[in-house]
Amino acid sequence: MTLKAFSYRFYPTPEQESLLRRTLGCTRLVYNRALAIRTEAWYKEQKRVGYAETSSMLTEWKKTEELDFLNKVSCVPLQQCLRHLQTAYTNFFDGRAKYPNFKKKRNGGSAEFTKSAFKFKDGQVYLAKSTQALPIRWSRTLPDGATPSTLSVKLAPSGRWSVSLLVDVEIEALPRTDNQVGIDLGVTSLLTLSTGEKIGNPKGFKAKYSKLRRAQKSLSRKQKGSNNRYKARLKVAKVYQEITDARKDNLHKLTTRLVRENQTIAVEDLAVKNMVKNRKLALAISDASWGELVRQLDYKCDWYGRSLIKIDRWFPSSKRCGNCGHIVEKMPLNIREWDCPQCGTHHDRDINAAKNILAAGLAVSVCGATVRPEQSKSVKAGAKSPRGRKQKAKS
Numbered sequence: 001m002t003l004k005a006f007s008y009r010f011y012p013t014p015e016q017e018s019l020l021r022r023t024l025g026c027t028r029l030v031y032n033r034a035l036a037i038r039t040e041a042w043y044k045e046q047k048r049v050g051y052a053e054t055s056s057m058l059t060e061w062k063k064t065e066e067l068d069f070l071n072k073v074s075c076v077p078l079q080q081c082l083r084h085l086q087t088a089y090t091n092f093f094d095g096r097a098k099y100p101n102f103k104k105k106r107n108g109g110s111a112e113f114t115k116s117a118f119k120f121k122d123g124q125v126y127l128a129k130s131t132q133a134l135p136i137r138w139s140r141t142l143p144d145g146a147t148p149s150t151l152s153v154k155l156a157p158s159g160r161w162s163v164s165l166l167v168d169v170e171i172e173a174l175p176r177t178d179n180q181v182g183i184d185l186g187v188t189s190l191l192t193l194s195t196g197e198k199i200g201n202p203k204g205f206k207a208k209y210s211k212l213r214r215a216q217k218s219l220s221r222k223q224k225g226s227n228n229r230y231k232a233r234l235k236v237a238k239v240y241q242e243i244t245d246a247r248k249d250n251l252h253k254l255t256t257r258l259v260r261e262n263q264t265i266a267v268e269d270l271a272v273k274n275m276v277k278n279r280k281l282a283l284a285i286s287d288a289s290w291g292e293l294v295r296q297l298d299y300k301c302d303w304y305g306r307s308l309i310k311i312d313r314w315f316p317s318s319k320r321c322g323n324c325g326h327i328v329e330k331m332p333l334n335i336r337e338w339d340c341p342q343c344g345t346h347h348d349r350d351i352n353a354a355k356n357i358l359a360a361g362l363a364v365s366v367c368g369a370t371v372r373p374e375q376s377k378s379v380k381a382g383a384k385s386p387r388g389r390k391q392k393a394k395s
């Protein structure tokens with residue numbers, strides 16, 4: 001069984017909206033307070049405050065007159081946000097993420113409800129402290145007999161409400177295939193496959209970006225604190241949401257296709273943070289679509305019985321000749337095609353890189369994680385098997 005998230009939009013009634021906004025506000029307050037306390041304890045006394053301590057603080061806060069309003073909303077999201085803060089700290093200490101940030105009202109927010117905080121009856125969702133079902137727009141049906149174990153309600157900066165239901169489902173592995181593919185992050189296109197195929201951004205992407213730029217410029221001209229600035233910010237958030245939606249939709253279609261078609265997929269494990277600093281690459285992969293792409297490939301491979309191999313990010317995929325293994329000194333980003341000085345093979349930069357990634361990935365999957373691709377000295381190839389993990393994933 002695998003946990004799969006099903007997301008839907010919903011349109012709350014005025015009472016529900018008021019309750020949910022208060023819930024999000026309380027969640028934000030609890031999160032920010034706990035974060036402030038943990039930060040101060042660390043910087044002033046080098047003391048670590050953990051989840052358990054923050055949880056008992058929450059109990060105390062609820063008893064004070066000043067924070068009595070915390071009792072008016074479901075207690076589960078408040079508890080959950082402290083768990084999320086704990087996860088954020090764990091990720092920070094393990095070097096996977098930056099130090100947690102304070103939550104801001106203008107960024108919307110989310111609230112997580114576990115089983116005790118909602119009811120699922122006759123295919124409808126009833127949140128704690130609310131008598132009416134959530135008016136969810138069921139754009140696709142939940143699997144037969146499925147009961148959500150957790151749900152989270154989200155308010156986007158654009159003002160859009162959505163709910164995501166976590167359901168345990170049985171997913172059948174796809175029939176085996178002999179196809180395998182290496183994927184490179186293209187300079188001119190979004191992705192390049194080792195088959196020679198180049199995949200671009202969805203249509204109308206550039207137009208949407210200019211729309212975003214215009215909206216952002218208009219926002220910057222508005223006076224701080226004015227109503228017009230508020231409206232302009234909402235406009236920016238809406239255009240941004242359009243772009244995110246289009247990109248996400250595109251990535252899902254793409255990853256599903258790649259996983260269906262191939263038994264083995266090799267990708268570079270890139271540090272997106274560093275990549276986005278490069279402005280030429282920034283448009284193609286901005287907002288960490290590469291990270292999202294790898295994340296989707298990871299869990300989809302896991303679902304459908306495929307393997308994903310991640311190659312060390314320092315593997316010189318672009319500088320290495322896929323034919324003879326010669327490694328050139330430099331490969332500036334503006335070079336699209338080149339000839340190998342050793343064997344004379346003419347290469348398309350991105351296709352050659354994708355082929356190298358596939359070759360390195362296959363070598364790693366056959367020989368184990370310590371193998372070094374031939375003729376490269378500075379290379380550490382690392383493989384990670386994504387199988388056998390239960391994970392929370394968006395479909």
Ligand SMILES: [Zn+2]
Nearest residue numbers: 321324340343
């Ligand atoms: Zn060569």
